[in-house]
Amino acid sequence: MMRSLLAALLVVGSVPSPAAALLAVKNPGVYTYLTISDADSLDPAYSYDTASHMIILNIYEPLFQFDKASTEKLIPLIATQVPSRENGGISPDGRTYTIQIRKGIKFHDGSEVTPEDVKWSIQRFILQDRAAGPSSLLMEPLLGYASTRGDDTKILPTVWADTQKAVSTQGDKLILRLPKPYAPILTILASWGPVLSKKWAVSKGDWDGTEATWKKYNNPAKETSPFFEKAMGSGPFKLDRWDRKTKEFILARHETYWRGPAKLKNVVIKGVNEFGTRKLMLQAGDADAIYADRPLLTQLQGLEGVKIIDDLPTVEMNPVVFFTYKINSTGNSFLGSGRMDGNGIPADFFADKDVRKAFAYSFDYAGFISDVMRGKGTQATGAIPKSLPGHNPKGKKYTLDKKKAEEHFRKAYGGKLWETGFKFTVAFNTGNLPRQTVCQILKRNIESINPKFKIDVRAVEWPTFLDSYKSSKLPIFVMGWNADYPDPHNFAFPLLHSQGDYPTTQKFKNPEFDRLVEEANGETNIAKRKVIYAKLQDLAHEEVPQLYIIDAVRYRTQREWVKGWFHNPIFPDSPYGSYFYSISKD
Amino acid sequence: MLKFCLKRLAFLPLVMFGVTALLFACLQFLSPEMRASLYIKDPRQLSQLEAVIEKHGLRKPVYVQYGLWLKQVAQGELGYSETAKMPVAQAVRAFFPATFELTLIAFIPIMLVGVYFGVLSAVYKDKLVDHISRFVAITGYSLPSFVLGLLLLMVFYGKLHWFPPGRYALETDMLVHADTFRHFTGLLTLDCLLNGQWTAFVDVAKHMVLPAATLLYISVALLLRITRSSMLEELSKDYVRTARAKGLPERVIIRKHALANALIPVVTLSSLLFIGLLGGVVITETVFDFPGIGRWGVQAAQQLDIPGVLGSTLLAAFLFVMANLVSDLLYAVVDPRIRVGN
Numbered sequence: 001m002m003r004s005l006l007a008a009l010l011v012v013g014s015v016p017s018p019a020a021a022l023l024a025v026k027n028p029g030v031y032t033y034l035t036i037s038d039a040d041s042l043d044p045a046y047s048y049d050t051a052s053h054m055i056i057l058n059i060y061e062p063l064f065q066f067d068k069a070s071t072e073k074l075i076p077l078i079a080t081q082v083p084s085r086e087n088g089g090i091s092p093d094g095r096t097y098t099i100q101i102r103k104g105i106k107f108h109d110g111s112e113v114t115p116e117d118v119k120w121s122i123q124r125f126i127l128q129d130r131a132a133g134p135s136s137l138l139m140e141p142l143l144g145y146a147s148t149r150g151d152d153t154k155i156l157p158t159v160w161a162d163t164q165k166a167v168s169t170q171g172d173k174l175i176l177r178l179p180k181p182y183a184p185i186l187t188i189l190a191s192w193g194p195v196l197s198k199k200w201a202v203s204k205g206d207w208d209g210t211e212a213t214w215k216k217y218n219n220p221a222k223e224t225s226p227f228f229e230k231a232m233g234s235g236p237f238k239l240d241r242w243d244r245k246t247k248e249f250i251l252a253r254h255e256t257y258w259r260g261p262a263k264l265k266n267v268v269i270k271g272v273n274e275f276g277t278r279k280l281m282l283q284a285g286d287a288d289a290i291y292a293d294r295p296l297l298t299q300l301q302g303l304e305g306v307k308i309i310d311d312l313p314t315v316e317m318n319p320v321v322f323f324t325y326k327i328n329s330t331g332n333s334f335l336g337s338g339r340m341d342g343n344g345i346p347a348d349f350f351a352d353k354d355v356r357k358a359f360a361y362s363f364d365y366a367g368f369i370s371d372v373m374r375g376k377g378t379q380a381t382g383a384i385p386k387s388l389p390g391h392n393p394k395g396k397k398y399t400l401d402k403k404k405a406e407e408h409f410r411k412a413y414g415g416k417l418w419e420t421g422f423k424f425t426v427a428f429n430t431g432n433l434p435r436q437t438v439c440q441i442l443k444r445n446i447e448s449i450n451p452k453f454k455i456d457v458r459a460v461e462w463p464t465f466l467d468s469y470k471s472s473k474l475p476i477f478v479m480g481w482n483a484d485y486p487d488p489h490n491f492a493f494p495l496l497h498s499q500g501d502y503p504t505t506q507k508f509k510n511p512e513f514d515r516l517v518e519e520a521n522g523e524t525n526i527a528k529r530k531v532i533y534a535k536l537q538d539l540a541h542e543e544v545p546q547l548y549i550i551d552a553v554r555y556r557t558q559r560e561w562v563k564g565w566f567h568n569p570i571f572p573d574s575p576y577g578s579y580f581y582s583i584s585k586d
Numbered sequence: 587m588l589k590f591c592l593k594r595l596a597f598l599p600l601v602m603f604g605v606t607a608l609l610f611a612c613l614q615f616l617s618p619e620m621r622a623s624l625y626i627k628d629p630r631q632l633s634q635l636e637a638v639i640e641k642h643g644l645r646k647p648v649y650v651q652y653g654l655w656l657k658q659v660a661q662g663e664l665g666y667s668e669t670a671k672m673p674v675a676q677a678v679r680a681f682f683p684a685t686f687e688l689t690l691i692a693f694i695p696i697m698l699v700g701v702y703f704g705v706l707s708a709v710y711k712d713k714l715v716d717h718i719s720r721f722v723a724i725t726g727y728s729l730p731s732f733v734l735g736l737l738l739l740m741v742f743y744g745k746l747h748w749f750p751p752g753r754y755a756l757e758t759d760m761l762v763h764a765d766t767f768r769h770f771t772g773l774l775t776l777d778c779l780l781n782g783q784w785t786a787f788v789d790v791a792k793h794m795v796l797p798a799a800t801l802l803y804i805s806v807a808l809l810l811r812i813t814r815s816s817m818l819e820e821l822s823k824d825y826v827r828t829a830r831a832k833g834l835p836e837r838v839i840i841r842k843h844a845l846a847n848a849l850i851p852v853v854t855l856s857s858l859l860f861i862g863l864l865g866g867v868v869i870t871e872t873v874f875d876f877p878g879i880g881r882w883g884v885q886a887a888q889q890l891d892i893p894g895v896l897g898s899t900l901l902a903a904f905l906f907v908m909a910n911l912v913s914d915l916l917y918a919v920v921d922p923r924i925r926v927g928n
Binding site: 040049132221248280283467471480 | 616629633669681744
């Protein structure tokens, strides 16, 4: 009722006023983006959220950058060229990368970027290794393991020596030595481990680059870093101020930027949680672009001076339905009775492939896309999104087919399941409408197949969800995955490898999956990798550890006077947040 | 009176201790995994859940964590608020002045309008002014603040471009953060005036008009109705009838006799209203993108930001004790029968 009233109010408010129609470019030179995200930290080695990362990639520069909208082609930034086997930058065994560092690049304080800054920045990125931070992204390819600490939380004895061996300099060159070939390393370096000023950092009390002190900076408290709220990079914008009170970032143009100064003088990134307020500010021209998700699109269409750019690809797989193969039954209310008696399910309920297949045939993929996503996006064919190499568009898909679902339900548990029925609870985290709808579609369709099948759908707050998830108490859970870097390995490993984030909780382990994931990651030949990933996709279709629903697309809302924006799906917070260097207002 | 005040203030640490102890007791019902959700926002971080629990000491018994927190407090620190991205004490200093300023600006009109129209409504019971007052009161009380806020924004910002949301425009933002701008009081309107920045003052004031108007409209209703009913009760009492029989002018009867007695419940309600506003008006602050303490407090609670919750709760407890003290003192002012301290 209240939502309807609010929607009606917003529609009334959408009627263009004469003043809005006549609006000239407002605040030329100042680009304002309104978001709902709250940046966590501006320290590139600490932050792992898209809101912070988007700002970081405007202030700092990595070695390489994706060429405009491409997620495959790289262009050099701090490096003078992208290393390859052809130019000698990558050794024949694929384990040594030699990267020439560009001269003449200046930090925001006017000092010059040196190879020592580059080495120190990458080593700092690895050695800081805060819990739940991004360090493992570079640690895995460069050191061969994912944490500087063991299970006992103590620092591993070889970390320092391994890091020195992996990241070093030779004159003007940065040398990276990998323990084994790691195909995505360059794409990781295009987003992570940007270059910071060592001199500035040390003067503010940060790590001095020595073995004697590095442990002091391992797994730090967020606010202790000088880079938490201040910045010293070489990117096209410098940080003027982060006002944590008003949730506002103000960036100023880097006048001596080596590729020439940006067209925009200032960029304002502001957190405004209320959609109605964001929309009114966009209408009034006080905002140039705003965050708005799919259900809000109809309220933005037809606004005077506002442009909607739709069908923008993403590098994400969301939502995904995960089956838990061995459910933790201790004090678990999600399982019902915990037995196959019609009032619950046993802990290994989803270990039966027929149950998983029956669920796969019970989901209305087309209905979800047409009704929830307003017809935007296409059905996913596997764990790897279609914007990445390794995605097989011709892969097999499940469709809603209740007859086939019934066949599998009848076969499951030797026919016992069909006779006794089952009951369990599926949970989603409160406030996530697509995930809620996924649960409801499964419930509706499965309950219609056999009246003895009962599924309760329960909304739980994120803390409760997290608690139940971690302890493998959820029989089914609906989550998603966003890319850290545009490589199929970034989806294949966390979703399908037995040591990946999700299979660990699912208690899903299949040696064939592990073998294929590892083989593809070590293969640097794109064509060969694609073949391996196609096999992996077929295997995932047959084994059904998860249900992949949609290859989603997004839309962007901006004022018509915004020029020069391009969509790169791997850029953090894209298509809402941006790489501001190319943007102008005229 | 001084003794009375000191006695009441002596209870303050006890109240605060009680509140925080109660909060920590409630924490026993939350698992370490639940509380780690404050630091785990993205599925990419899920595999590090145990490391996060270890890092923040969330597996320690609650009484140990309370002891550590009390030790911190004894050292003058209130911990670090993840939602505010700053230490708790700094967060209170950052958010509270904005709410205090907004409360002050809204509260004076609330009192004037509420009491004036409440009295008028009682004196002219069932007349046109009473009907209008009651209609305004009922609509104000029943209209959700986010609907009213958005309506006001649409008209006065979307259509007329008069009163924008937020705290200030970009130019003022730059100005108040410049080294030359001195923050004398923390109240931005006042500081702009004291710095001689007239344009900035107008800009800040313009940004406060709509949130203040929203607060006025939604808060005045209760005060108006209480004043009206209290006044009606007084006007029907024998001493008023006697005063009328003695031939006292109606104006004197209302102002000097009936109103003074009718004000006691109004004082109680006003102090509660004032605390309510100071504690933060979450929806109004959210709709108008106003960086107040309420928005922070709610975010802290939603995200299980325990230091943030403790900080905002301590502030609320402090305000509650202080407002009660002030209202007790005011009772003595409005009613000579009450003698504070005796």
